[in-house]
Amino acid sequence: MRDIIIQIINEWNPVDIYPLLKDEYYSESQKVFEAMDLTSTANELAKEMFNIFVKSFGKEFNKSMDECRYIAKKIINSK
Numbered sequence: 001m002r003d004i005i006i007q008i009i010n011e012w013n014p015v016d017i018y019p020l021l022k023d024e025y026y027s028e029s030q031k032v033f034e035a036m037d038l039t040s041t042a043n044e045l046a047k048e049m050f051n052i053f054v055k056s057f058g059k060e061f062n063k064s065m066d067e068c069r070y071i072a073k074k075i076i077n078s079k
Helices: 002-012 026-036 042-060 065-077
Strands: none
Touching: 002 026, 002 065, 026 042, 026 065, 042 065
């Protein structure tokens, strides 16, 4: 599951890093993986993801909660 989360987040590339290294979002992906145990809905996971990326990247992270929700649903549906 961790590899799937890394792949989805890398495809999303939430702070538009170019060139993107394979492990660029490893730390954030790990936190998203851990957050999955604490959440039960895509909305809850989206909020956690939003907070994770804001904490890691500050103003460089400018994605909306709706976009986080879309990615959270994608992660949950890949289980």
